[in-house]
Amino acid sequence: MQLDICRLEKTFEGRTVLSVPHLRIAGGEIVALVGPSGCGKTLLLRLLAGQLKPSGGSVMLDGRDLLRDRRARARVALLFAEDLLYERLNPRQFLAFFCSLHALPSRRIDEVLAAVGLSDQARQPISQLSPSAKRRLSFAHLQLLQPALALLDEPVERVDWDTAQLFSRLIQELAAQGSAVLLSARDLAWAGKFCTRVVELEAGRVSGDYSYAAHHAEEAGQVPENPTAPTRYVPYKITARREDRIMLYDPAEVLYATSRDGRTVLRTVSGEEATTNLTLQELEQRLSGRGFFKAHRAYLVNLQHIKAIIQFTRNSYTLQLDDPQESMIPLSKQSEKELQSLLDY
Numbered sequence: 001m002q003l004d005i006c007r008l009e010k011t012f013e014g015r016t017v018l019s020v021p022h023l024r025i026a027g028g029e030i031v032a033l034v035g036p037s038g039c040g041k042t043l044l045l046r047l048l049a050g051q052l053k054p055s056g057g058s059v060m061l062d063g064r065d066l067l068r069d070r071r072a073r074a075r076v077a078l079l080f081a082e083d084l085l086y087e088r089l090n091p092r093q094f095l096a097f098f099c100s101l102h103a104l105p106s107r108r109i110d111e112v113l114a115a116v117g118l119s120d121q122a123r124q125p126i127s128q129l130s131p132s133a134k135r136r137l138s139f140a141h142l143q144l145l146q147p148a149l150a151l152l153d154e155p156v157e158r159v160d161w162d163t164a165q166l167f168s169r170l171i172q173e174l175a176a177q178g179s180a181v182l183l184s185a186r187d188l189a190w191a192g193k194f195c196t197r198v199v200e201l202e203a204g205r206v207s208g209d210y211s212y213a214a215h216h217a218e219e220a221g222q223v224p225e226n227p228t229a230p231t232r233y234v235p236y237k238i239t240a241r242r243e244d245r246i247m248l249y250d251p252a253e254v255l256y257a258t259s260r261d262g263r264t265v266l267r268t269v270s271g272e273e274a275t276t277n278l279t280l281q282e283l284e285q286r287l288s289g290r291g292f293f294k295a296h297r298a299y300l301v302n303l304q305h306i307k308a309i310i311q312f313t314r315n316s317y318t319l320q321l322d323d324p325q326e327s328m329i330p331l332s333k334q335s336e337k338e339l340q341s342l343l344d345y
Helices: 041-048 091-101 106-115 131-145 161-176 213-219 280-286 333-343
Strands: 002-012 015-026 030-034 056-061 076-079 149-153 180-185 197-202 205-211 238-242 245-249 254-260 263-268 273-276 292-296 299-302 306-313 316-321 328-331
Touching: 002 041, 002 180, 015 041, 015 180, 015 205, 030 041, 030 161, 041 076, 041 149, 041 180, 076 131, 091 106, 091 131, 106 131, 131 161, 149 161, 161 180, 254 280, 254 292, 280 299, 292 328, 292 333, 299 328, 328 333
Parallel strands: 030 180, 030 197, 076 149, 149 180
Antiparallel strands: 002 015, 002 056, 197 205, 238 245, 238 273, 254 263, 254 299, 263 273, 292 299, 306 316, 316 328
């Protein structure tokens, strides 16, 4: 199985909101689509599922035109971000209705209910199920369809930890059976543990495409088959200690990190301070590609929070941040040159 996307575009009111020059996903791959809200993740999934018509480009599934070939589209399943369920039915009735709608045999309903952990709630009205149980039922249609291409939009929103762990296992099973999996996620705290590739979207454009295979092999103590393949390890939560608590910070919450008295201190946009066991150099490596800049040997700054660059003398620079205190961060001469090139000012 192979999905090939070529020059796929979507325009609204004369504005291009999505443009994907080329993207290929093979059977057995699990590709995580990440990026901020509004970057085009859901739009891309809906285009691939045939929910929306593209403005241009082609999408081929095993050589068949996915945008025009009805048989090809029948091999694609989309898990919406919303649970589209008939709440007056129970899970067994809902899956029976789904099977009749798609001309699928109903003999696998009990097997699928067991796989998603709903056997004991099979006859309970859907309206009485918990949000996690409803999400499991939504996922069940993927199990029934066994698609060549599985598209999942924010699959673990509104679910508990057990459901998230179950979904990670079931997704890996889909891939092991030959399905290509493309899922959207706000970050990689969950999907990063099992996905094989990460595709980053920014303003409707692909800003990065990274293999995770080598990273997973390294974690398992194995030598990757292709050590030169592009890899990226992007932790989307930074662990730090504040008083008697272990805090988990999203990088976007961090204003800057600095070395102080032999420790690495995080300063957040809310004004909190916490210490992490990572050195500043280790933190810089972990946050590579996440918008952080080494302003000085002792400061790592979130570029999104720079308000101004102040030049006091010919060789003396300072960064002014946009927090309420308007924090001032020293900027070395060499770093100022790098920043000038990076921001094009």
